Amino acid sequence: MDLFGYIEKIQDFITSPIWKYLIYSFIFVLIIVWLAFVYWTYRDAKLRSESAVSSVFWALVVLVLNFLGLIIYLILRPPEFIDDVVERDLEIERMQILLDNKQSNCPACGGLVKDDFLICPYCRKKLRNSCINCGKPLSLNWKVCPYCRTTQ
Ligand SMILES: [Zn+2]
Ligand SMILES: [Zn+2]
Structure with missing residues (x-):
């Protein structure tokens, strides 16, 4: 087969419906993956920040910049989920109350x-x-009152 034969074959392939179908499905998959990135970023940002604006903003960044936007988001996103932050704050608050009010847990039911x-x-x-x-x-178990020395 000569050179022209090859070129003709390649042209046949490029103009064939199979090639078109392959290109279209590739573009289709690409769009799905792209949208999945946008959706994932939106959800992840929502879990990490209280402001609705920031999750929409990051979703837009990924929509426009795709991979690059995703990488930027992964570098700049808040390190913790908002639920974890809230939970930790509650725990700190609880410890603070324990320290401030000299509270302890009931040995029977565990209540404060x-x-x-x-x-x-x-x-x-x-x-x-x-x-x-x-x-x-x-x-x-005290036998005598330490405040007034009265035997109990
Ligand atoms: Zn109790
Ligand atoms: Zn007493």
């Missing part, structure tokens, strides 16, 4: 109780006695 509570407000378990003389809260 202050150190001077006589009974647990949640399960009614007896936590402390009150001194028979001065009324201050005493540990259940």
Whole structure:
């Protein structure tokens, strides 16, 4: 086969419906992947930021720049999910309350109780006695009141 024969064959292939079909399906897959990137970015940004604007903004960036936008987003996105941040803040707040109010957990039900509570407000378990003389809260196993020296 000579050179012209080859060129003719290539031309035949390029103009054949199979080639067209391949190109179209390739473009179709590309568009699907592209849209999937945009959707993924939108969702991921939404989980990481409270502002709706930022997730729409990042979705647009990926829509316009595609791979490049995705890479930029992956570099610049907030490192934590917003749920994790909220959960950690709640935990810190809880610890702070424990420290500030000298609270502890009820040995029976685990509810938060202050150190001077006589009974647990949640399960009614007896936590402390009150001194028979001065009324201050005493540990259940104390024999004498440390505030007024009265033997219990
Ligand atoms: Zn309790
Ligand atoms: Zn006392």
